[in-house]
Amino acid sequence: MRCAIYARFSSDLQRPTSIDDQVRRCKDFATKQGWTVVEDFIRGDEARSAATVAGRDALNGLMVAAKTKPKPFDCLLVDDTSRLARYLPDVLSMNDVLLYHGVFVYAVAQRLDCREKASRPLLTLHGMMDEQFLVSVAEKVHRGQEGRALNGMNPGGKIFGYRNTPVEDPTRTGKYGRAAISGVKLEPDELEAPIVIRIFTMYADGNSLATISKVLNAEGVKAPQPPRNRQIRAWCPSSIREMLRNERYRGVFVWNRTKKERNPETGRKTSRPRPESDWRRVNVPEWRIVSDELWERVEAQIKRMSERWTATSLGGQARRGRGPRHLFSGFLICGECGSRMTIVSGDGRRSYVKYGCPTHKGRGVCTNGVLIRKDRLEDQLVKGLTGRILQPAMVDYALERFQEQLQERLRQLREQAESAADGVVALQAKRQELKTKVSNVTEAIAAFGHSPSLLSQLAALEAEIAKLDDRLAEMNQPRDFALSIEDLRQFLYGRAAEISELLHDDVEGARQALSKHVERLVLTPRSTPEGPILEVAGNVEIFNGSEDGEGVRISNGGQRRFCSALHTTVYPSGWLNSQPCGLNGTFPVC
Missing domain, CATH: 3.40.50.1390 (Resolvase, N-terminal catalytic domain)
Structure with missing residues (x-):
């Protein structure tokens, strides 16, 4: 074993x-x-x-x-x-x-x-x-954390503006003979607390979240530790927004606002809100960094901005629906900092909504300040994609590779068919044996008359023969190995033409179709005498399979490769000269 x-x-x-x-x-x-x-x-x-x-x-x-x-x-x-x-x-x-x-x-x-x-x-x-x-x-941990929270201690991790100070219990001995740690208390940090006060003051004076982020980043003020999925350690509007709503800074601890739940599909824990009736508020005066007067000024400013946000939709960012609503949202990557490019300006109307780098817009730590209208970007990118994938030479190359794989697969099928011949002979012999048994049972019935057991045996034998007949019919059915090359060509053109009709579908359907072919498109800014441009690079899975698993997959062989790289340019100012990766006679290598 x-x-x-x-x-x-x-x-x-x-x-x-x-x-x-x-x-x-x-x-x-x-x-x-x-x-x-x-x-x-x-x-x-x-x-x-x-x-x-x-x-x-x-x-x-x-x-x-x-x-x-x-x-x-x-x-x-x-x-x-x-x-x-x-x-x-x-x-x-x-x-x-x-x-x-x-x-x-x-x-x-x-x-x-x-x-x-x-x-x-x-x-x-x-x-x-x-x-x-x-x-x-989990219940015991939550109970212990609640006890610490009600005693004015910190049950969580590091919080900007404070330092964590362990609280020792002299009545108990912990690891290595030291005093046991009964909890962790927060104490205002002499270096970070003034930064918190400055952020609150700037916002109360009317500065936007993006302006505050840019000022702090320009001055090199140390930012909180970034999340795992963010490489740039810099101030951003979202982190400042959370700070302005954190009541710890005014000496109030709101406990039990959220709970951790594990996603059964991904295994990752996510934070979900609890009903407000479950919240516990604890006054901890020693935590106070921001005065009540400053806190109230910030609350009033938040309310004013919220009313303005509700009244005016800013660049499609105030939408109520979930998920991306623009064709290329989530596919576009800034070539300077690696952030996903988003809608960063506009009044909600299609002609004025513009894509840009959110890191440049919100933090000021990326040099890519080029903006491009959404309709202009979509029009140029779709033309670049369709111009790339509908090249006759590309389809011919894909067809050539497909034919090679098809012939190999047909050869395997023929070998399987030949090996199945022995199986047909065995099934035919088995069928003949059953027919002999049927004949014997029939003679017995003729000689001794009807008997329930004989009739049952006869029915079972006939049913087994019927099953063998079905299997033999299936195995003897001729296999049509012929396949029209023109049919293959039309199939490949039809698959490639799917992207060309993206803009004619609803956005959600168009995005699903696009995701089958494109993973990411990197937009890198360049300066030209005519104005700024965005060079686009990415891989296009041109003949990727559909959701049901059917489709054409082209495998690389030898030193030749199937060129699916897209190299094109989009022009924010509107002058269009989009040119996909060239086919200069050395195809398929680009």
Whole structure:
């Protein structure tokens, strides 16, 4: 019996040696059973939650390995079922997949062998207990955080304007003989607190969020740590907006406003609002940085801006609907800073809405200040895309590659058809054998009269013969390997022409069609004597398959490659000379 071993611990606060302890226990068990542990398949995930399988590379790697042929191991050993997962659907699903591929799970601590008939109810029971453990831990953590919040301590992380100061409990001993930490309190930071006051004052005096961001970035004022998905550490309007609404700065802690929930599809945690009736307000005077007078001035300014925002739609940004409503929203990337270009100006009318770099607009740390009208950008980009993909030489090249792959596939089908001939002979022999049995049963009925058992046997034989006839008819059906090259050409032209009609569809449908062909388009500003231009570069998956999996896929072969790169230019001032990647006789290499 060949065994793989999986181990896991869930928190950075736990000992990394926990992995070694689990592996040692599994090895000892395997030795007692006379099983062999495959050293290459001893895997462990460190500091990974069992609430989801997402991001657990070691476990996912073992699942992939179990599906290979020949399978590299027969058993997956875990210390207990909670190491595998603490979400019951994940546990049962992984167990079913492994059993289907001939691999069983064995939980050492519970002596649970998933090969046994009674294993599934036991696995379900343990899975429910493991899942409930997560729920109870979450409730206890939330209860502990609430207690700290009500005592005026900080249950969260770092907050700009404050420093975290551990509070020691002299009555208890913690790790390494030091005093135990009973909580963390916030204290105004001498360097960051004045910046908070300045931001509140600037906004109360009528400065916009973008203006404040640009001023702070221009002066090199240290910004809060950026989120993981943002590389530029700079002040931005959204972070300032949150600061202006954070009541901590006036000495009031609003606890329990949000809750963390895990997305079952992605495994990521998201923050969701709680009803206001669940909020808890705690006065913490020692946290105060902003005076009541300044806070009220900021609140009045927020109200004025909110009324103005409601009355006037700014450049399509005040929309009420969800998701992008413009054709190229989400596809355009600034070539200077890598930000996604968005609608940054305009009064909501199509002709005046303009795309630009939000990092330049909101923070002033990107040099790309070129703006281009939405209708002008869409018109030029669509012409560039369709001009690129409808090149006859490109379709001819795609057709050439397709023919090569098609011929190879047809050769494989012919070999399969030839090998199936032996199967036809075997089925015909089986059918003849059944016909002989039918004849014998018929003679018996003729000799001894009708009998329920004989009639039942005769019906079963005839039904089996009918099934064989259907299989033989299917296998003997002639295969049409002929395919019109002109039909293929028309199919490829039809697939390529899909993009050319994008603007004639509704925006949502057009975006879905565009996403099949384009992942991102990078717009880099350039200066010319006639005015600024935006050079566009990106990859176009011209013959990408449809959602149902059908389509044409062109594989690269040798040193030749299928050119799907788009090189074009868009002109903010309106003079149009869009030129896709050239076909200079050396096609397909551009």
